[in-house]
Amino acid sequence: MTVLEIIVLAIVQGLTEFLPISSAAHLILVPLMTPWDDQGLGFxxxxxxxxxxxxxxxxxxxxxxxxxxxxxxxxxxxxxxDARLGWWVTIATIPVGLAGLTFKGLIETTLRTPEVGAVVMAFALIGFGLLLGLADWRFRGERSERDLRLFDALFIGFAQALALIPGTSRSGITITAGLFLGLSREAAARFSFLMSIPVIVLASGLMLVDMVRDGAATDWTAFGLGAVVAGISAFLCIHYFLVFISRIGMQPFVVYRVVLGVILLMLFL
Structure with a gap:
């Protein structure tokens, strides 16, 4: 990978991991729309x-x-x-963990191909984007993440499992679920971000096992630079996203998702 590829892909990951626009879709989309090869599990x-x-x-x-x-x-x-919040995060992680293990092969093969992946992403971007817009417009309330109950944690957890579909967006679908439950925008986003910690740990663990099993070559320079750039861009993204949604809301992200989905359909259908 060139330095340009590393920086672009790392920034894309850092920004889209926490924005409700799907990091998986963008990381798959970049190689589809450039001459770059798929970045691989290591990156x-x-x-x-x-x-x-x-x-x-x-x-x-x-x-x-x-x-x-x-x-x-x-x-x-x-x-x-905060023990209750910790247990809700733990419980909300179980559905996506089970779904990830069950559908791991399908996700990493069929859903990453240009023929299928781009179309699936397009419909997921549009459909779940409109659902986010509806939740933000009609159902959001003033509940805090510390007001959640068992049903709420399970509801958000099962919604998170849908993020295995490229284009759905883990943060997008969990924020949507939180808004439907009457959480405020900031509370829904904070709980989504806290939920990302065990999910990323589990996903990273599976990637590491696959890398060791396959004996994949390790480009430590590329991986190190990618991690640093992704970390810095993600930190800034979290901070400014929380400020942005408190003032403007989710609708700009809805418009972006729909436009991107339409473009993908025009290109790949």
Whole structure:
């Protein structure tokens, strides 16, 4: 990979991992619309490590208090402080973990091909984009992520499993689910970002196992640069996204998704 490819793909990952516009779609789309080869699992692992670092650093106080109180609840069998939020994040991760293991082969083969992947992405971008717009327009409320109950965590968790479809957007579908449950925009986004931590860890673990099993070559320079660039862009993205949605909302992202989906249909149908 050239330095230009590394920087472009890492910025794309860093920005789209937390924006509701689908990082998977954009990382698949770049090789489709350029002469560049697919970046491969190794680079995907590196940029995911960068975005994971960014979200942990940004929410470091929340991550610390949630982790502390959740582990304490195992010993005391009492749900104090942020332990409840920690358990909701854990429960919400189970559906996507099971779905990922079940459909891993389909996701990494058929859904990444130009013939199928681009069309699937187009319909997912448009359909789930419109659903995000509806949720933001009609159903959002003022609930905090700390007001969530078991049903809410399961609902958002099952919604997150849909993000395995390229073009859906993990952050997009979980924010949509949160808005439908009456969360505020900021609360839905914060819970989505916290949920990303175990999901990225699980996804990275699977990628690492595949790399070791396949004996893939490791370009440490490319991976290191990709991780750093993705981490910096993701950190900035999280900060400005939370500011942006509190003032303007989700509709600009809805328009972007629909336009991009239409363009993909025009190009690949």
């Amino acid at each position: 995907d692992l590196a940029v995911h490590a960068g975005t994971l670092t960014a979200v942990i650093v940004y929410f470091r106080r929340d991550v610390y208090s949630i982790s502390r109180d959740t582990f304490a609840s195992l010993a005391t069998r009492r749900i104090d402080g």
